[in-house]
Amino acid sequence: MTSQLFQQLISLPRKSLALLAAYELSGSLLILAIAKDFAGLLNHFCQQDYSHIAETAPVLLALFLMLCLRAWLSYQQQLNLKKLSALLREKYRLLIHQQLPNQPASVRDYSLLAVETVDALDNLVTKFFPILLALCLRIPLLLTAILLIDPITAALFALTLPIAPFLLYLIGQATKKASEREWHHLEALTSGFHELLRGMAMLKLFGQENRQRERLAALSHAFATASLAVLQLAFVSSFALELITTLSIAIIAVSTGLRLLADSLAFSTAFFLLLLAPKFYDPLRQGGLAFHTIMDAHTAWQKLQDFLGDAGQDSPTGHNQQLQIPPAINLDTLSYSYPGTSTPVIEQLTLTIPADKITLLTGSSGSGKTTLLKLLAGLCQPDSGTITLNNQPLATMAESSRQKLIAYVPQDPYLFSASLRNNIALFQPVPDERIAQALRLASLETWYFSLPHGLDTHLGAGGLPLSEGQRKRLGLARALLQNRPITLLDEPTAGMDETLEANVLRAITAFSRHRTIILVSHRPAVKAIADTIVELAPGGEPA
Numbered sequence: 001m002t003s004q005l006f007q008q009l010i011s012l013p014r015k016s017l018a019l020l021a022a023y024e025l026s027g028s029l030l031i032l033a034i035a036k037d038f039a040g041l042l043n044h045f046c047q048q049d050y051s052h053i054a055e056t057a058p059v060l061l062a063l064f065l066m067l068c069l070r071a072w073l074s075y076q077q078q079l080n081l082k083k084l085s086a087l088l089r090e091k092y093r094l095l096i097h098q099q100l101p102n103q104p105a106s107v108r109d110y111s112l113l114a115v116e117t118v119d120a121l122d123n124l125v126t127k128f129f130p131i132l133l134a135l136c137l138r139i140p141l142l143l144t145a146i147l148l149i150d151p152i153t154a155a156l157f158a159l160t161l162p163i164a165p166f167l168l169y170l171i172g173q174a175t176k177k178a179s180e181r182e183w184h185h186l187e188a189l190t191s192g193f194h195e196l197l198r199g200m201a202m203l204k205l206f207g208q209e210n211r212q213r214e215r216l217a218a219l220s221h222a223f224a225t226a227s228l229a230v231l232q233l234a235f236v237s238s239f240a241l242e243l244i245t246t247l248s249i250a251i252i253a254v255s256t257g258l259r260l261l262a263d264s265l266a267f268s269t270a271f272f273l274l275l276l277a278p279k280f281y282d283p284l285r286q287g288g289l290a291f292h293t294i295m296d297a298h299t300a301w302q303k304l305q306d307f308l309g310d311a312g313q314d315s316p317t318g319h320n321q322q323l324q325i326p327p328a329i330n331l332d333t334l335s336y337s338y339p340g341t342s343t344p345v346i347e348q349l350t351l352t353i354p355a356d357k358i359t360l361l362t363g364s365s366g367s368g369k370t371t372l373l374k375l376l377a378g379l380c381q382p383d384s385g386t387i388t389l390n391n392q393p394l395a396t397m398a399e400s401s402r403q404k405l406i407a408y409v410p411q412d413p414y415l416f417s418a419s420l421r422n423n424i425a426l427f428q429p430v431p432d433e434r435i436a437q438a439l440r441l442a443s444l445e446t447w448y449f450s451l452p453h454g455l456d457t458h459l460g461a462g463g464l465p466l467s468e469g470q471r472k473r474l475g476l477a478r479a480l481l482q483n484r485p486i487t488l489l490d491e492p493t494a495g496m497d498e499t500l501e502a503n504v505l506r507a508i509t510a511f512s513r514h515r516t517i518i519l520v521s522h523r524p525a526v527k528a529i530a531d532t533i534v535e536l537a538p539g540g541e542p543a
């Protein structure tokens with residue numbers, strides 16, 4: 001486990017951590033008290049001293065109460081661990097959420113990370129943490145008590161103790177790779193299943209669904225094989241740990257037995273030591289049992305660290321007070337490649353987009369127009385070069401300032417499973433008249449009037465389906481309502497007939513007054529409204 005992971009665990013709320021440590025310490029003291037009480041009781045019976053049997057009643061009662069208290073402490077500890085686990089997972093989900101616009105990962109990658117990977121962290125808190133506490137608190141406490149009672153047995157405990165962690169370390173080296181392989185196959189399986197679901201209608205149409213089924217079966221088999229390899233290692237690790245701890249307990253038992261026979265150890269002391277032995281090795285045994293789940297959780301944690309990268313760093317907090325509105329946009333030797341690819345989509349692009357004008361980005365398919373819009377919207381970060389609004393670098397601008405400045409409408413605007421009102425206003429409280437006006441400007445008025453539930457009409461999953469052109473105009477209505485000084489529109493009129501396109505372009509032209517508008521399109525009608533035309537060549541350079 002890396003020191004970073006320990007730091008993460010220690011950074012959990014101090015009060016809960018202190019409570020957990022207190023539960024563990026009290027539990028360990030109770031183990032000592034119960035063992036002492038029980039050894040004394042048995043000593044009493046073994047010496048066949050039945051004359052004062054009534055005297056044992058309070059001892060039995062104390063034993064019963066201590067057992068109850070230990071059960072309660074253990075319950076409280078579990079409860080606290082569950083709360084801490086929920087907190088840690090919530091924190092990671094929040095970090096993933098914050099990273100959403102900055103990482104060009106697919107929805108599928110995000111869902112796997114946000115669900116399975118984050119949930120795997122549960123084992124770090126609920127399984128690894130109590131073992132860690134027991135190793136740090138219980139074992140030293142029991143060892144000190146044993147040392148005070150019988151130094152020879154304490155030496156035996158101390159000598160046998162390092163064997164198990166060393167063994168775990170060796171097994172851990174093998175388990176780490178197997179666990180990583182398992183995660184890799186799980187990712188491939190999730191991705192294959194996602195693809196199958198998305199393309200099922202198309203595959204059925206061409207009668208190819210069986211081929212995909214075979215592919216999925218192969219992925220599933222690979223995942224099962226990888227899981228089996230992890231389970232085999234898990235079996236080996238728990239078997240090895242059981243063996244080591246059982247042998248260690250046997251050594252302690254034989255040693256105390258022999259010394260008991262030689263009369264060099266009192267019966268009650270020997271019995272007390274024997275009662276403590278399984279409790280002493282218990283954290284190691286638990287470590288062996290939970291080893292593969294902990295390694296699995298560790299791999300998940302590393303995956304999250306890789307994904308989040310420097311998400312923990314402070315985000316830019318600059319502001320745009322001196323910014324002239326609407327600003328001109330300057331791109332200086334801008335380069336960008338998608339992660340995992342070597343060819344830059346945008347390479348050394350230097351360009352000025354004038355303020356208060358409509359600029360059209362055009363160029364062959366794949367020349368990087370959409371990518372450039374995403375860079376301007378701050379959805380991707382350039383590999384090198386700068387984007388400045390007047391003279392203020394976009395990269396140093398606080399996210400809230402950037403949000404107030406820029407609106408972006410992608411080629412296929414996303415529909416939320418929500419009312420038409422919330423889909424346009426993006427869940428902000430906006431008067432219905434303004435929403436209706438945005439719908440009118442985006443040429444959706446006739447459609448909107450035909451809806452029996454008006455702005456309350458449910459859209460998105462399970463709601464009213466929209467055509468591609470309607471979705472585009474809905475995206476435009478959103479941008480008109482958001483009313484930002486810089487508005488980026490990707491193919492706003494694709495697939496529309498001439499009349500509809502003319503209406504939409506009229507609305508965009510009216511909206512462009514005192515705004516910097518950047519459009520991506522191949523359509524001649526869009527070219528006609530543009531003040532500046534920039535043609536991108538493959539590699540993102542102006543042609």
Ligand SMILES: Nc1ncnc2c1ncn2[C@@H]1O[C@H](COP(=O)(O)OP(=O)(O)OP(=O)(O)O)[C@@H](O)[C@H]1O
Nearest residue numbers: 104338341345363364365366367368369370371372
């Ligand atoms: N998420 C991604 N990961 C890797 N490569 C990508 C990704 N998105 C786009 N690309 C690649 O980047 C290049 C530019 O894509 P982009 O969508 O920016 O082009 P475009 O000019 O907008 O194309 P079109 O006119 O067809 O929409 C393409 O070669 C594409 O394959």
